[in-house]
Amino acid sequence: MSKGIKIAIDGPAAAGKSTIAKRIAEKLDFTYIDTGAMYRALTHKALINDINITSDHELTSLLQQTDIRLQPSLNGQIVFIDGKDCTDVIRSQQVTSNVSEVSAHENVRHLMVDKQRKLADTTGVVMDGRDIGTAVLPDAELKVFMTASVEERALRRHQEDQKRGIHTPIEQLKAQIAERDRADSERKVSPLKKAEDAIIIDTTSMTIEEVIDEIIGLAEMRMKR
Ligand code: DC
Numbered sequence: 001m002s003k004g005i006k007i008a009i010d011g012p013a014a015a016g017k018s019t020i021a022k023r024i025a026e027k028l029d030f031t032y033i034d035t036g037a038m039y040r041a042l043t044h045k046a047l048i049n050d051i052n053i054t055s056d057h058e059l060t061s062l063l064q065q066t067d068i069r070l071q072p073s074l075n076g077q078i079v080f081i082d083g084k085d086c087t088d089v090i091r092s093q094q095v096t097s098n099v100s101e102v103s104a105h106e107n108v109r110h111l112m113v114d115k116q117r118k119l120a121d122t123t124g125v126v127m128d129g130r131d132i133g134t135a136v137l138p139d140a141e142l143k144v145f146m147t148a149s150v151e152e153r154a155l156r157r158h159q160e161d162q163k164r165g166i167h168t169p170i171e172q173l174k175a176q177i178a179e180r181d182r183a184d185s186e187r188k189v190s191p192l193k194k195a196e197d198a199i200i201i202d203t204t205s206m207t208i209e210e211v212i213d214e215i216i217g218l219a220e221m222r223m224k225r
Pocket of ligand 1: 013130
């Protein structure tokens with residue numbers, strides 16, 4: 001008999017975490033929670049409301065008045081901010097270049113972590129982010145730390161963008177990804193860090209299917225325990 005477990009997937013920007021986490025959740029019939037989308041949603045709302053994103057206080061009061069909902073759909077996860085579909089706009093360059101600053105604030109993170117733990121209070125869950133194994137779900141039965149070289153991550157993001165009609169030079173993407181890695185790893189509050197008991201998967205030379213198979217294999221072992 002299999003049972004629902006909690007799977008935490010962490011790793012640097014553009015390592016393919018969301019693509020993989022979503023597919024694993026579908027295969028196991030688990031709930032998928034993209035925590036990066038939640039920080040992106042807050043960043044988007046702050047930018048359109050002219051909120052000072054260097055202020056933890058302004059951001060936390062904004063977050064307290066914001067309803068962020070993640071809804072699975074056939075085309076991926078839909079992100080609603082106060083009832084409005086904001087799935088695409090939270091992936092914009094403007095949000096991407098400001099989200100590390102927003103997510104570095106201590107009280108913003110406390111509120112987000114509370115929300116994320118409540119969302120994970122279900123039988124089977126796959127959650128991806130930067131601090132899931134270390135801070136949000138330290139008791140997760142399976143923790144994966146997914147990495148890939150900066151070159152490979154920039155190339156994947158470039159191909160993804162091209163499909164969406166966006167043409168950003170690879171060198172620019174590489175610089176942005178490296179900068180986000182630096183900001184996310186060096187922040188004081190729960191920085192991007194591998195949990196001690198996480199399994200590292202370097203996906204640089206792996207296909208999506210290979211990564212999925214490896215994680216499902218690990219999950220099945222945990223579900224039998
Ligand atoms: O996974 P992503 O690129 O959508 O995440 C956007 C940003 O949100 C990322 O640069 C850092 C932040 N983030 C975080 O601090 N903690 C998480 N659990 C998830 C994302």
